[in-house]
Amino acid sequence: MCLNCQRMKQTKVHYFLIWLKALRLRTLFLSLACIWGGLFAVQLTQDLNTPITIFTLLTALCLQILSNLANDYGDSIHGADHAGRKGPSRAVQSGAISAKAMKNAMILTAVLSFVSGCCLLAFALPVIGKMGVLSLLGIGIVAIIAAIAYTNGKRPYGYMGLGDISVFIFFGITAVAGTQYLQTASLSKQTWLLAIAYGCMATGVLHLNNMRDRISDKEAGKISIAVLLGFLGSKIYYSFLLLAPIACFTLLFILENYPPKASVPVTFLITLNLFAAWRVKELTQFDPLLKYLSLSTFSISLTLQLFLSLG
Numbered sequence: 001m002c003l004n005c006q007r008m009k010q011t012k013v014h015y016f017l018i019w020l021k022a023l024r025l026r027t028l029f030l031s032l033a034c035i036w037g038g039l040f041a042v043q044l045t046q047d048l049n050t051p052i053t054i055f056t057l058l059t060a061l062c063l064q065i066l067s068n069l070a071n072d073y074g075d076s077i078h079g080a081d082h083a084g085r086k087g088p089s090r091a092v093q094s095g096a097i098s099a100k101a102m103k104n105a106m107i108l109t110a111v112l113s114f115v116s117g118c119c120l121l122a123f124a125l126p127v128i129g130k131m132g133v134l135s136l137l138g139i140g141i142v143a144i145i146a147a148i149a150y151t152n153g154k155r156p157y158g159y160m161g162l163g164d165i166s167v168f169i170f171f172g173i174t175a176v177a178g179t180q181y182l183q184t185a186s187l188s189k190q191t192w193l194l195a196i197a198y199g200c201m202a203t204g205v206l207h208l209n210n211m212r213d214r215i216s217d218k219e220a221g222k223i224s225i226a227v228l229l230g231f232l233g234s235k236i237y238y239s240f241l242l243l244a245p246i247a248c249f250t251l252l253f254i255l256e257n258y259p260p261k262a263s264v265p266v267t268f269l270i271t272l273n274l275f276a277a278w279r280v281k282e283l284t285q286f287d288p289l290l291k292y293l294s295l296s297t298f299s300i301s302l303t304l305q306l307f308l309s310l311g
Helices: 003-022 025-043 050-078 099-149 163-184 189-212 214-220 225-255 260-278 283-310
Strands: none
Touching (some): 003 050, 025 189, 050 163, 189 214, 189 225
C-alpha cells in the first residue's frame, strides 16, 4: 500500500472515531434501558409485537443520538463547552468536527428519527387506531424539537433549569408509557411505577452531568438545577432521584407478588450509585458516575427481564 493511501485510510479511521465519540455511546444504554422498562410492562400481560419493538428501539436510539449531536453543537455555540470545562472535550468545541458538519448531522438524524417514528406508527396503527397514531405523531414531533431546542435557539430551555423535567417526561413517561401503549393501547399501574423509576434514573444521569459542569455552566450563563442548588443541595436532590426508583420498584414487586428478596439486586445497584456520588469531592469525579448510572439502569432492565423469564 502506498504511503499516501495509508495516510488517507488512517485519516478516515480517525475521523470515524471522532464521530463515534460525538455520538456518546454510553448514553445509548440509558435510552435502551428506558424502552426496555416499557417492554417489561408489555410482557406482564402479553407477548411482544416484534416489528413494533424493533422500531421503538430504533426510534429511541435515533432521538438519543439527535439529542447528543444537538447538545454538542448548541453548547459550543452558546459557550457552555469551553477550555475550562471539567468534562471530556466536545467535537465542535475542540475543532474536531466543524459546526456546519455537526448541523448537517443533526438534520440527517432528525429526518431518520421522523422516518423511523412513522414506520413505528404504521405498524402500531392496527393496535392504537388513527387517533392514537395522530396523538403519538404529535408527541414524536415534539420530542424531535425538544431534542434540538435543549441547547439550541435563542432561548434554549436547557439553559433555564428545565432540562430535568424534560428528561423525566421523555425518558420516563414517554419512553415507558409510550412503549406499552404502542403495543397494548392501554396503561397499567405497573407502567406508571416504571415510568417514574426510569424517569428519575435518567434525570439522575443528566444531573450528574450538570453537577460535573456546574462551574463552567454558571460562567456560560447556563442555569441548570445543579447551578441553582449548589454542591450540597445537588447531592441531596440526586439522592431523591435515586431513592424514588427504589420505592417504585419495591411497590412493583409487591404488585407482581415477587418474593421480598427480588428487590435486593435492584436496590443494591441504585444504592451503589448513590454512595458513589456522596463520596465525590471534586467536580471531575462526577464524570465516570454518568457511565455507571447508565449501565446500572440497563442492568436493572436486564434484571427485570430475568425475573420475568424465571416467572
